[in-house]
Amino acid sequence: MSETSALKFPVSVQHLPQKGITVTIKANERERTALARDHDLEVVKSFEAEFQIMPWKKQGVKVQGRIDADIVQACIVTLEPLDARIAEDVEAVFVPENSKLARIRLDESGEMLIDAEGPDMPETFSGDRIDIGAVAEEFFELAIDPYPRKPGITEPITSSESAVTDTEKPVSPFASLADWKKKP
Template sequence: MPPETPEFSRPLALGRVGPEGRQESLQASEAERSALARRFGILGIESLHAALRLEPEPDGAVRVAGRLDAAVTQACVVTLEPVAQRVVEEFAVRLLPAGRELGDGPDDLDEIETENDVADLGEVVAEQLALGLDPYPRVAGAELPAEAKDETEGAFAALAALRRKD
Protein backbone atom coordinates (compact mmCIF):
# COMPACT_ATOMS: atom_id res chain seq x y z
CA MET A 1 0.00 0.00 0.00
CA PRO A 2 1.43 3.40 -0.93
CA PRO A 3 2.23 5.90 1.80
CA GLU A 4 -0.18 8.78 2.56
CA THR A 5 2.09 11.18 0.69
CA PRO A 6 3.74 9.29 -2.16
CA GLU A 7 7.48 9.67 -2.60
CA PHE A 8 7.02 10.57 -6.28
CA SER A 9 3.91 12.74 -6.34
CA ARG A 10 2.64 14.49 -9.47
CA PRO A 11 -1.03 15.34 -8.85
CA LEU A 12 -3.21 16.28 -11.80
CA ALA A 13 -6.86 17.30 -11.73
CA LEU A 14 -8.80 15.29 -14.30
CA GLY A 15 -10.45 18.56 -15.41
CA ARG A 16 -7.05 19.74 -16.72
CA VAL A 17 -7.14 17.05 -19.40
CA GLY A 18 -8.88 18.92 -22.20
CA PRO A 19 -10.88 17.37 -25.04
CA GLU A 20 -7.70 17.20 -27.14
CA GLY A 21 -5.87 15.21 -24.47
CA ARG A 22 -2.59 16.02 -22.81
CA GLN A 23 1.04 14.92 -22.80
CA GLU A 24 2.98 14.63 -19.55
CA SER A 25 6.65 13.94 -19.00
CA LEU A 26 7.70 12.92 -15.49
CA GLN A 27 11.23 12.77 -14.13
CA ALA A 28 11.99 11.63 -10.56
CA SER A 29 14.50 13.62 -8.53
CA GLU A 30 17.37 11.98 -6.67
CA ALA A 31 15.49 12.25 -3.36
CA GLU A 32 12.34 10.76 -4.90
CA ARG A 33 14.29 7.88 -6.45
CA SER A 34 16.02 7.17 -3.15
CA ALA A 35 12.70 7.12 -1.28
CA LEU A 36 11.14 4.81 -3.89
CA ALA A 37 14.11 2.43 -3.67
CA ARG A 38 13.58 2.19 0.11
CA ARG A 39 9.86 1.58 -0.40
CA PHE A 40 10.47 -1.19 -2.95
CA GLY A 41 13.31 -2.76 -0.95
CA ILE A 42 15.91 -2.42 -3.70
CA LEU A 43 19.44 -1.03 -3.62
CA GLY A 44 18.82 2.00 -5.82
CA ILE A 45 17.04 3.75 -8.66
CA GLU A 46 19.54 5.67 -10.76
CA SER A 47 16.98 7.16 -13.15
CA LEU A 48 13.21 7.17 -13.61
CA HIS A 49 11.43 8.86 -16.49
CA ALA A 50 7.93 8.41 -17.87
CA ALA A 51 6.15 9.79 -20.94
CA LEU A 52 2.37 9.77 -20.68
CA ARG A 53 -0.49 10.47 -23.07
CA LEU A 54 -3.79 11.27 -21.36
CA GLU A 55 -7.06 11.03 -23.30
CA PRO A 56 -10.52 11.88 -21.96
CA GLU A 57 -13.17 9.19 -22.37
CA PRO A 58 -16.90 9.83 -22.92
CA ASP A 59 -17.82 8.50 -19.46
CA GLY A 60 -15.60 11.07 -17.69
CA ALA A 61 -12.67 8.72 -17.09
CA VAL A 62 -9.21 9.48 -18.44
CA ARG A 63 -7.17 6.86 -20.28
CA VAL A 64 -3.43 7.04 -19.60
CA ALA A 65 -1.06 5.32 -22.00
CA GLY A 66 2.54 5.52 -20.93
CA ARG A 67 6.07 4.31 -21.15
CA LEU A 68 8.46 4.29 -18.25
CA ASP A 69 12.21 3.89 -18.45
CA ALA A 70 14.23 3.31 -15.30
CA ALA A 71 17.73 2.21 -14.32
CA VAL A 72 17.63 0.24 -11.07
CA THR A 73 20.00 -1.77 -8.89
CA GLN A 74 18.70 -4.81 -7.06
CA ALA A 75 20.41 -7.39 -4.87
CA CYS A 76 21.13 -10.77 -6.47
CA VAL A 77 18.86 -13.42 -4.90
CA VAL A 78 21.80 -15.85 -4.75
CA THR A 79 24.89 -13.78 -3.87
CA LEU A 80 23.37 -10.45 -2.70
CA GLU A 81 25.73 -8.67 -5.11
CA PRO A 82 24.32 -5.59 -6.88
CA VAL A 83 22.55 -6.28 -10.17
CA ALA A 84 22.10 -3.27 -12.47
CA GLN A 85 19.00 -3.54 -14.65
CA ARG A 86 16.94 -1.42 -16.96
CA VAL A 87 13.16 -1.48 -16.63
CA VAL A 88 11.21 -0.39 -19.70
CA GLU A 89 7.45 -0.81 -19.43
CA GLU A 90 4.57 0.17 -21.68
CA PHE A 91 1.30 0.46 -19.76
CA ALA A 92 -2.25 1.77 -19.93
CA VAL A 93 -4.67 2.52 -17.09
CA ARG A 94 -7.94 4.38 -16.59
CA LEU A 95 -8.30 7.17 -14.04
CA LEU A 96 -11.84 7.22 -12.67
CA PRO A 97 -13.69 10.30 -11.48
CA ALA A 98 -14.45 10.39 -7.75
CA GLY A 99 -17.25 8.07 -6.70
CA ARG A 100 -17.05 5.86 -9.80
CA GLU A 101 -17.19 2.10 -9.24
CA LEU A 102 -14.22 0.05 -10.37
CA GLY A 103 -14.86 -2.31 -13.28
CA ASP A 104 -14.04 -5.95 -12.85
CA GLY A 105 -13.88 -7.38 -16.35
CA PRO A 106 -10.86 -9.55 -17.11
CA ASP A 107 -10.13 -7.62 -20.31
CA ASP A 108 -10.62 -4.16 -18.77
CA LEU A 109 -7.71 -1.82 -18.23
CA ASP A 110 -6.56 -1.42 -14.65
CA GLU A 111 -8.59 1.35 -13.08
CA ILE A 112 -7.45 3.82 -10.47
CA GLU A 113 -9.84 5.72 -8.27
CA THR A 114 -9.23 9.42 -7.76
CA GLU A 115 -9.92 11.54 -4.74
CA ASN A 116 -11.72 14.80 -5.54
CA ASP A 117 -11.06 14.06 -9.24
CA VAL A 118 -7.30 14.43 -8.72
CA ALA A 119 -4.99 11.64 -9.86
CA ASP A 120 -1.39 11.22 -8.79
CA LEU A 121 0.49 10.44 -12.00
CA GLY A 122 3.76 9.94 -10.10
CA GLU A 123 2.17 7.21 -8.00
CA VAL A 124 0.75 5.59 -11.16
CA VAL A 125 4.29 5.45 -12.59
CA ALA A 126 5.78 4.22 -9.29
CA GLU A 127 3.28 1.34 -9.17
CA GLN A 128 4.10 0.39 -12.76
CA LEU A 129 7.81 0.41 -11.91
CA ALA A 130 7.17 -1.90 -8.95
CA LEU A 131 5.33 -4.30 -11.25
CA GLY A 132 8.21 -4.23 -13.75
CA LEU A 133 10.97 -5.08 -11.27
CA ASP A 134 12.64 -8.46 -11.69
CA PRO A 135 11.41 -10.59 -8.76
CA TYR A 136 14.55 -12.79 -8.91
CA PRO A 137 17.52 -10.70 -10.05
CA ARG A 138 20.78 -12.64 -10.44
CA VAL A 139 24.32 -11.70 -11.38
CA ALA A 140 25.69 -13.52 -14.40
CA GLY A 141 26.70 -17.08 -13.50
CA ALA A 142 24.94 -17.15 -10.12
CA GLU A 143 23.26 -20.51 -9.63
CA LEU A 144 20.59 -21.46 -7.15
CA PRO A 145 21.40 -24.51 -4.99
CA ALA A 146 20.45 -27.78 -6.65
CA GLU A 147 16.92 -28.89 -5.85
CA ALA A 148 16.21 -32.33 -4.43
CA LYS A 149 15.84 -34.79 -7.31
CA ASP A 150 12.77 -36.50 -5.88
CA GLU A 151 10.88 -36.71 -2.62
CA THR A 152 13.37 -39.21 -1.14
CA GLU A 153 15.81 -36.31 -0.63
CA GLY A 154 15.56 -32.89 0.92
CA ALA A 155 13.07 -31.26 3.24
CA PHE A 156 10.09 -33.40 2.25
CA ALA A 157 11.81 -36.78 2.65
CA ALA A 158 10.44 -37.29 6.19
CA LEU A 159 6.92 -36.45 5.06
CA ALA A 160 7.21 -38.84 2.13
CA ALA A 161 8.34 -41.60 4.51
CA LEU A 162 5.33 -41.03 6.74
CA ARG A 163 2.99 -41.16 3.78
CA ARG A 164 4.43 -44.52 2.65
CA LYS A 165 3.67 -46.07 6.10
CA ASP A 166 -0.08 -45.53 5.65
Protein backbone atom coordinates in the same frame (compact mmCIF):
# COMPACT_ATOMS: atom_id res chain seq x y z
CA MET B 1 -2.50 3.93 -5.32
CA SER B 2 -0.66 4.55 -2.11
CA GLU B 3 -0.85 7.70 -0.03
CA THR B 4 2.82 7.22 0.84
CA SER B 5 4.26 7.02 -2.67
CA ALA B 6 7.76 8.35 -3.22
CA LEU B 7 6.60 10.18 -6.35
CA LYS B 8 3.88 12.79 -5.95
CA PHE B 9 2.60 14.47 -9.10
CA PRO B 10 -1.08 15.40 -8.81
CA VAL B 11 -2.69 16.41 -12.10
CA SER B 12 -6.03 18.16 -12.42
CA VAL B 13 -8.29 16.16 -14.72
CA GLN B 14 -11.38 18.33 -14.39
CA HIS B 15 -11.02 20.18 -17.71
CA LEU B 16 -8.75 18.10 -19.94
CA PRO B 17 -8.45 19.20 -23.57
CA GLN B 18 -9.76 16.64 -26.09
CA LYS B 19 -6.20 15.91 -27.31
CA GLY B 20 -5.08 15.50 -23.70
CA ILE B 21 -1.96 16.75 -21.98
CA THR B 22 1.56 15.38 -21.76
CA VAL B 23 3.14 14.93 -18.33
CA THR B 24 6.83 14.17 -17.87
CA ILE B 25 8.26 13.01 -14.55
CA LYS B 26 11.99 12.89 -13.91
CA ALA B 27 12.80 11.75 -10.36
CA ASN B 28 15.34 13.79 -8.43
CA GLU B 29 17.90 12.29 -6.04
CA ARG B 30 15.57 12.38 -3.02
CA GLU B 31 12.79 10.66 -4.96
CA ARG B 32 15.16 8.02 -6.37
CA THR B 33 16.44 7.29 -2.85
CA ALA B 34 12.84 6.91 -1.60
CA LEU B 35 12.00 4.62 -4.56
CA ALA B 36 15.02 2.42 -3.76
CA ARG B 37 14.08 2.23 -0.07
CA ASP B 38 10.37 1.58 -0.68
CA HIS B 39 10.95 -1.15 -3.27
CA ASP B 40 13.92 -2.96 -1.67
CA LEU B 41 16.42 -1.89 -4.32
CA GLU B 42 20.08 -1.11 -3.87
CA VAL B 43 19.93 2.04 -6.02
CA VAL B 44 17.63 3.74 -8.49
CA LYS B 45 20.11 5.37 -10.89
CA SER B 46 17.48 7.05 -13.05
CA PHE B 47 13.70 7.23 -13.32
CA GLU B 48 11.74 8.94 -16.08
CA ALA B 49 8.11 8.66 -17.07
CA GLU B 50 6.11 10.32 -19.83
CA PHE B 51 2.33 10.09 -19.97
CA GLN B 52 -0.42 11.28 -22.25
CA ILE B 53 -3.51 12.04 -20.14
CA MET B 54 -6.75 12.39 -22.08
CA PRO B 55 -10.50 12.29 -21.54
CA TRP B 56 -12.17 8.88 -21.72
CA LYS B 57 -15.90 8.41 -22.21
CA LYS B 58 -17.96 10.93 -20.28
CA GLN B 59 -16.09 11.50 -17.00
CA GLY B 60 -13.19 9.09 -17.26
CA VAL B 61 -9.50 9.65 -17.84
CA LYS B 62 -7.13 7.50 -19.91
CA VAL B 63 -3.43 7.45 -19.05
CA GLN B 64 -0.94 6.09 -21.58
CA GLY B 65 2.80 6.32 -21.53
CA ARG B 66 6.09 4.76 -20.66
CA ILE B 67 8.40 4.38 -17.68
CA ASP B 68 12.16 4.05 -18.11
CA ALA B 69 14.45 3.40 -15.16
CA ASP B 70 17.91 2.07 -14.38
CA ILE B 71 18.10 0.22 -11.08
CA VAL B 72 20.50 -1.92 -9.06
CA GLN B 73 19.10 -4.97 -7.26
CA ALA B 74 20.74 -7.62 -5.09
CA CYS B 75 21.07 -11.06 -6.74
CA ILE B 76 18.88 -13.51 -4.80
CA VAL B 77 21.63 -16.14 -4.81
CA THR B 78 24.90 -14.23 -4.29
CA LEU B 79 23.54 -10.90 -2.96
CA GLU B 80 25.89 -9.14 -5.40
CA PRO B 81 24.67 -5.90 -7.01
CA LEU B 82 22.92 -6.51 -10.31
CA ASP B 83 22.11 -3.77 -12.85
CA ALA B 84 18.66 -3.90 -14.41
CA ARG B 85 16.73 -1.77 -16.88
CA ILE B 86 13.01 -1.12 -16.70
CA ALA B 87 11.17 -0.08 -19.86
CA GLU B 88 7.47 -0.44 -19.14
CA ASP B 89 4.49 0.67 -21.22
CA VAL B 90 1.62 2.01 -19.15
CA GLU B 91 -2.08 2.10 -19.93
CA ALA B 92 -4.75 2.73 -17.33
CA VAL B 93 -8.28 4.08 -17.18
CA PHE B 94 -9.68 6.04 -14.24
CA VAL B 95 -13.29 6.95 -13.48
CA PRO B 96 -14.85 8.93 -10.63
CA GLU B 97 -15.83 6.91 -7.55
CA ASN B 98 -19.54 7.23 -8.24
CA SER B 99 -19.32 6.20 -11.91
CA LYS B 100 -21.40 3.28 -13.21
CA LEU B 101 -18.25 2.06 -14.99
CA ALA B 102 -16.56 1.45 -11.62
CA ARG B 103 -19.17 -1.03 -10.44
CA ILE B 104 -18.20 -4.68 -10.32
CA ARG B 105 -20.32 -6.81 -12.64
CA LEU B 106 -22.02 -9.81 -11.03
CA ASP B 107 -23.89 -12.71 -12.61
CA GLU B 108 -27.33 -13.88 -11.46
CA SER B 109 -25.83 -15.98 -8.64
CA GLY B 110 -23.80 -13.05 -7.27
CA GLU B 111 -20.44 -14.24 -8.63
CA MET B 112 -18.04 -11.62 -9.95
CA LEU B 113 -17.64 -11.66 -13.74
CA ILE B 114 -14.03 -11.34 -14.87
CA ASP B 115 -12.79 -11.73 -18.43
CA ALA B 116 -9.11 -12.70 -18.28
CA GLU B 117 -8.61 -11.61 -21.88
CA GLY B 118 -10.75 -8.49 -21.59
CA PRO B 119 -9.77 -5.00 -20.48
CA ASP B 120 -8.99 -4.28 -16.83
CA MET B 121 -11.63 -2.66 -14.65
CA PRO B 122 -11.17 1.10 -14.46
CA GLU B 123 -9.57 2.41 -11.29
CA THR B 124 -11.39 5.08 -9.35
CA PHE B 125 -10.37 8.52 -8.21
CA SER B 126 -12.00 11.10 -5.99
CA GLY B 127 -12.03 14.84 -6.44
CA ASP B 128 -10.64 16.40 -9.57
CA ARG B 129 -7.01 15.18 -9.39
CA ILE B 130 -5.12 11.98 -10.14
CA ASP B 131 -1.66 11.45 -8.66
CA ILE B 132 0.25 10.48 -11.80
CA GLY B 133 3.40 9.99 -9.69
CA ALA B 134 1.65 7.23 -7.73
CA VAL B 135 0.47 5.66 -11.01
CA ALA B 136 4.04 5.71 -12.31
CA GLU B 137 5.34 4.16 -9.08
CA GLU B 138 2.70 1.41 -9.18
CA PHE B 139 3.70 0.34 -12.70
CA PHE B 140 7.40 0.69 -11.77
CA GLU B 141 6.90 -1.74 -8.89
CA LEU B 142 5.11 -4.24 -11.13
CA ALA B 143 8.01 -4.13 -13.62
CA ILE B 144 10.72 -4.94 -11.04
CA ASP B 145 12.02 -8.51 -11.27
CA PRO B 146 11.10 -10.06 -7.90
CA TYR B 147 13.87 -12.69 -8.20
CA PRO B 148 16.87 -11.06 -9.86
CA ARG B 149 19.64 -13.52 -10.63
CA LYS B 150 23.11 -12.83 -11.94
CA PRO B 151 23.61 -14.47 -15.37
CA GLY B 152 25.16 -17.93 -15.12
CA ILE B 153 24.30 -18.40 -11.45
CA THR B 154 22.03 -21.27 -10.52
CA GLU B 155 20.37 -21.47 -7.15
CA PRO B 156 21.84 -24.20 -4.92
CA ILE B 157 19.52 -26.89 -3.60
CA THR B 158 19.01 -26.59 0.13
CA SER B 159 18.85 -29.61 2.42
CA SER B 160 15.06 -29.40 2.69
CA GLU B 161 14.78 -29.52 -1.09
CA SER B 162 17.32 -32.31 -1.66
CA ALA B 163 16.16 -35.21 -3.75
CA VAL B 164 15.63 -38.64 -2.19
CA THR B 165 18.26 -41.13 -3.35
CA ASP B 166 17.60 -44.76 -4.24
CA THR B 167 19.06 -46.01 -0.92
CA GLU B 168 17.06 -43.52 1.12
CA LYS B 169 13.34 -44.09 1.48
CA PRO B 170 11.05 -41.40 2.82
CA VAL B 171 9.47 -42.07 6.18
CA SER B 172 5.76 -42.69 5.80
CA PRO B 173 3.47 -40.73 8.07
CA PHE B 174 1.77 -44.07 8.79
CA ALA B 175 4.99 -45.88 9.79
CA SER B 176 4.28 -45.53 13.52
CA LEU B 177 0.87 -47.15 13.03
CA ALA B 178 2.45 -50.36 11.66
CA ASP B 179 3.51 -51.43 15.15
CA TRP B 180 0.23 -50.48 16.72
CA LYS B 181 -1.91 -53.39 17.74
CA LYS B 182 -5.46 -53.43 18.90
CA LYS B 183 -5.88 -54.03 22.57
CA PRO B 184 -8.55 -56.60 23.51
